[in-house]
Amino acid sequence: MVRTIAWVLVGLAGAAGWGMLALQRHETISATWLVLAAVGTYLVAYRVYSRFLAYRVFELDDRRATPAERLTNGRDFVPTARWVLFGHHFAAIAGAGPLVGPVLAAQFGYLPGTIWIVFGVVLAGAVQDFVILFGSMRRDGKSLGQMAKEETGPITGLLAMLAVLAIMVILLAVLALVVTNALKDSPWGVFTILCTIPIALLMGFWMKAWRPGSTFEASAVGVALLVLALFGGRWVAESPALAPLFTHSGLTIAYGIIAYGFVASVLPVWMLLCPRDYLSTFMKIGTILLLAVGILVVAPPLRLPAVTRFVDGTGPIFAGKLFPFAFITIACGAISGFHALVASGTTPKMIRREPDARLIGYGGMLMESFVAAMAMCAAAVLDPGVYFAINAPLAALGGSADAAVETIRTWGFTLAPGQMESLARAVGENSLLARTGGAPSLAVGMAVIFSGAFGQSLMALWYHFAIMFEALFILTTVDTGTRVGRFMFQELAGHLWEPLGRTSWYPSTILASAVIVAGWGYFLVQGVLDPLGGINSLWPLFGISNQLLASVALCVGTTILIKSGKARYAWVTLAPLAWVLGVTLTAGWQKVFAADPRLGFLAHARQTAERVATGALDPALAARLVFNDRLDAVVALAFMLVTLLVVATSTWEWVLVLRRRKPAVVREAPFVESAYAG
Amino acid sequence: MRAETAGRPAAPCDARPRFSGPAWPSGRLAVLAALRRVLGMPDYAGYCAHLRARHPGQPIPTEREFFDQYLAARYGDGPTRCC
DSSP states (O other), rough: HHHHHOOOOOOHHHHHHHHHHHHOOOOOOOOHHHHHHHHHHHHHHHHIIIIIIIIISSSSOTTTHHHOOOOOOOSOOOOOOOHHHHHHHHHHSSSSHHHHHHHGGGOOOOHHHHHHHHIIIIIIIIIHHHHHHOOOOOOOTTOOHHHHHHHHHHHHHHHHHHHHHHHHHHHHHHHHHHHHHHHTTTTHHHHHHHHHHHHHHHHHHIIIIIIOOOHHHHHHHHHHHHHHHHHHHHHHOOTTTGGGGGGHHHHHHHHHHHHHHHHHHHHTTTTHHHHHHHHHHHHHHHHHHHHHHHHHHHOEEEEOOOOOGGTTTOSSSSSHHHHHHHHHHHGTTTTOTTHHHHHTTTGGGGGGGGGGHIIIIIIHHHHHHHHHHHHHHHHHHHHHHHHHHHHHHHHHSSHHHHHHHHHHHTTTTTOOTTTHHHHHHTTTTTTTTOOSSSHHHHHHHHHHHHHHHHHGGGHHHHHHHHHHHHHHHHHHHHHHHHHHHHHHHHHHHHHHGGGOOOOOOOOHHHHHHHHHHHHHHHHHHHHOOOOSSSSSHHHHHHHHHHHHHHHHHHHHOOOOOOOOOGGGGGGHHHHHHHHHHHHHOOOOHHHHHHHHHHTTTTHHHHHHHHHHTOOOOOOOHHHHHHHHHHHHHHHHHHHHHHHHHHHHHHHHHHHHHHHSOOOOOOOOOOOOBBBBBO | OHHHHSSSSOOHHOOOOOTTOOOOOSSSHHHHHHHHHTTTOOOHHHHHHHHHHHHTTTTOOOHHHHHHHHHHHHHHSSSSSSS
8 A cells, every 4th residue: 555655646746846857948957856857757667567577478497407507607697686687787878978969959948958968768779678678687697790691691790790889889989089089189088098098007016916806995095095186186176287198189189098008908998998987887876866955955957058059950069850859869778789799698698686786777777877867957957158168069059159148049049159168167178169079068067956966166077077087987988989890890700810800819809909999999089080979970870870880689589579479578688679760760761862061961061062173172181071971871871771671571470479480489598496585 | 595596586595696685775885786786897796696595505706816807898898988
């Protein structure tokens, strides 16, 4: 009885949150309502829908031993307490995507993005994560590619692997671009981030050579040094002698990140990658908790309109209408194909009892969505004028600070002359105008919330704390991602010439690392040089690739359902598959073929060529821009083609099974009675 | 004793590592071990307990050796962190 009342109250709280968001359209409302709407919906969905998925559709079996129990080895196969594994899985899936995506999508106002973040996760994103986690758990922790190969066929497996490799390249490029834009012309930021390298090396030697196994001790020292570096950054930025040494253009920083990615991929893991991983995980969990506390304590008003006029596709941050681009831009906060890789990686090997998969797979993704909702709050607490002045490229703002004031007025928002300059001074930056990529505006939003909760005088420190936190874990994704890409390339290349497949052979390691780094490095430099800021073309490309990977994962999930004789429940994966596929293919098609040069890659290439003909553009630069546009178009088309092939081969398999031309047999590991049951 | 249990799932007292309580870890060491799992750090004590329980005859590696093996297993294949 008490439980029922509690659930009714949760439902009512969520409904009240949505009611406030829906009704108070012309007044500013508190961010608390947004949080309430999100959390209420998550709890009800977890209680009702995930229970249906777990026990009716997938029939999680308490008596069936998990891989962690059967194959326990004390290293990667370890039965782990449910809430501990929830934390582990969440730390693995949370990254820059759910933070940056909503900030960019706030261009449409906070409401469309929030609706997709909350309902997208409940019906699509969390379902995908749970299904893949379930599939991998029933198959001894096999990866997404292996499951695709075994359940659907070798061609699908190879296509899935190619898709993952291509997505990795685009993902790393766009994330590195976000960091580049956050650090350019910022001596404070550059100094702090540079310090993380010697700090990580010190931690590495500490854990490996001086005091083996003392990972906590080394990490605590690392975090303390990181805070020192944060203060050191302020000192450097204020020093007339030192500041110029750490003030660099975007291009220099981009080449620095490329060199770093290569070195980190080639060095032994213990030296740089593993200590950075610990450092960034500490920071990530700590900062996300801090942000949640900050939003609840401060309850800041949402200044951004619920819906802006840019739903018509004329937005300055990225081109394209609300449909389909809101759903592409949010990316990881609502559904992320990349999660399928983690949900079929380390996590399934640690599940103690089958029913735990519900909390870890479905619940973990709800938590990720909550992070996205908080990022949306952080963007929406800014003055709309400030939000657009930070996030729009300089060309769209009119080229200068004075012109920006006028441009933003024509967009219907206000920006006082000198407002951006004083804000930049307050956060210890040279300029905040046109700092595209989402990270700087997220950091300003977080600084506003944190200094509201913990004292106004620390604004600059909070800003640089937020920048450090974002850059730290993005760079961790860059080095782990480059390394994974290197392994995948070596595996593929090993089929052509066997020695290339040896991961411990140095020439092969160096070659493979160079290929992967050159791949994302090319797109990164292209983004830095892009007069429209790069994010405009690269972020949608990333969103499209990530959602297409989600389609691949949902195909695998549907195959598992149909082959295990549960075709009547196939809609739980087919419905999100249809939606995600529809949205993503529409967006991909528009990015390639739209007639508007701001939106379509090919139209932009044509426009560039015309400007050369009229003498308005240098032919050498134009040739490069045209090539890049065509390359982006080819990449988008290739993603779409690969995904459609996976969908086609999967559909063929479903038809064969449903028409009983092929036996409905899944390749699960055999049933073993669990010792934990009872 | 060993030979009798071979072939069927290990009894809970053999298989269960220290921190796999019902939902939450309890006790200081278990909490530390749990934190390590959350952060993706190696748990040497847990590994030793596992070896002693499941493979009593096997030599136990030093903490440094275990660290190397753990890193190779963790960062060896597949992404460990998302976007």
